[in-house]
Amino acid sequence: MIIQEMANSTSQWLRGDGPEAEIVFSCRVRLARNLEGFTFPPWAHDSVLRDVSDKVLNAVNKSDYLKNSHLINMSELSSIERRFLLERHLISLEFSAGGSRRFLVTEKGGMLSLMINEEDHLRLQSILSGLQLMDAWRLSDKVDDELGRNLDYAFLPQWGYLTSCPTNTGTGMRASCMLHLPALVATHKIDELLKNISKLGLVARGLYGEGTKSQGDFFQISNQVTLGLREEEIVDNVGRVTRQVVGQEKRAREILLKRNGTQLKDQMGRAYGILLNAHFMSSQEAINLLSRLRLGVNLHLFPQLNIPVLNELFFMITPAQLQVKEGKEMTPSVRDELRAKIIRERLGKLR
């Protein structure tokens, strides 16, 4: 029921507002926390996991930010529903595999969510539209402080927050920005850019985070290192590099428009025409065409369209989203037909 309700509402971070929202889809800050004296989840017995979830849920009830959130017991969800939460960027790939004593707490607008008993006892994330990384961090930080007043976090002064995987120890923070970089891809500058990013101690990933490939020219840039830096420094680093990449994407767009204006219009026009008239569409094709069209909207070639509509469409047409919304499992071919229909109707309304 909760999942169904979520399927019919839009996350706030899809609004397409905030600074640089044309290129920066969203910004996210994730904090990993664990409770003092309890085994980390991957090695914990069921009774430990139960005690952890009890304690954390108790703290959630006392949080002003989280007390009115959806509470989801992961063991009660079907695999499609778990996949739905992953596609909404509310849980990790690891969490979507299911497991007992795992809970998701998610604020109704989708800006804040808390995974309980993921790899760490707590994984708190905030996600905002556009380049608002500092705001996302402040939001996470406040909720972290609130929860921390009622929980005893595992923390050592010389190390910082202790985490299940040593790569998260220290701040336990990952700050990331999801960027739409079609012009850097089209001008073949993306590979060099990604190489340079890794030299700066940052990492670039695909649409659904770790272990996923880039789709539709979306790239997620985040910090690699969590230790030896203050949280503000990490946010500042990721934000600074993101702004540089935004600048490069803007220049690449100008160059593309100047050198290949008509070819660009042609590609975008074709993408629009196909989206508006197809009767079968795989999610891969839809993402690629919507990506092209999104650039076209940014370049003011489609005055009838707007970024929020496209941002939403990216998430309305994923396999699990479709199945949750229809309330049933569907074969890929039935999904392809429904996906094409949803896109046709949504874009058709804005003709």
Added chain:
Amino acid sequence: MIIQEMANSTSQWLRGDGPEAEIVFSCRVRLARNLEGFTFPPWAHDSVLRDVSDKVLNAVNKSDYLKNSHLINMSELSSIERRFLLERHLISLEFSAGGSRRFLVTEKGGMLSLMINEEDHLRLQSILSGLQLMDAWRLSDKVDDELGRNLDYAFLPQWGYLTSCPTNTGTGMRASCMLHLPALVATHKIDELLKNISKLGLVARGLYGEGTKSQGDFFQISNQVTLGLREEEIVDNVGRVTRQVVGQEKRAREILLKRNGTQLKDQMGRAYGILLNAHFMSSQEAINLLSRLRLGVNLHLFPQLNIPVLNELFFMITPAQLQVKEGKEMTPSVRDELRAKIIRERLGKLR
């Protein structure tokens, strides 16, 4: 000037009316005639060709059907203008190569045309929309009689009309129908059909006649044999086989709709979307997409469109047509851009 005027008008045979016009684009009857006592054009000296053209043009002036026609001296045309006439199906590939003492007489609606000093002294053709082969023949026949009253045709009772190439001797007639067979192509039945047609003494060719390949699922069916049959028999044969093919195409369409209705809608929708939104398009792609869309219009999937508009588009976007209309030579890339614009605007008006 005449060519420019023609480029701005539409041939009557593109109207998309007449029986079975959904499948039968047009029907054509061509008669080959030669003057008694004059060498056939391929071997004739210039003075002979001049005498022939003088005599034929004199007879044209006395013809009720042809006296108000356009008279075009082929040697005054540019290669683009000659190509334009070929694309309009007013002259043959052979005639489009140019040469002296060659004239084209063409009735203003494009239904009747007469090539002077092609392979034969006279090549008279009539072309009508839809399956009106008998009417096309009657029209040719009347004009042939008219001209024959003032010309001395080379004719032997035991052979019939003598022609430059022995394959035309006898009636000198070629009767042909241009068919749009997308469903027979899609269901992979076309090859067998074409094989069967050749067993019946008929021949199937591409869009621009002899030596050209099929484009956009268009096929031209015509008689192979001109000797030993009366003209009515040839017309009857070609007409009968055409009606059979029309029946098979209709059944193939029903089967396609029943078995692959959504795939079909998808293909046609995509074709429409691309035509309506592209900014670059080769003539090959345009013909293929228009062919798909034409089937969609026939299946009533695009109520806003109609067959005459599509029939016209097929001929408005050919390379020579574009260049004649613009009054200048254009590179392929400039043509591709103009072609896409013409299609966008024409279909866009009918949204």
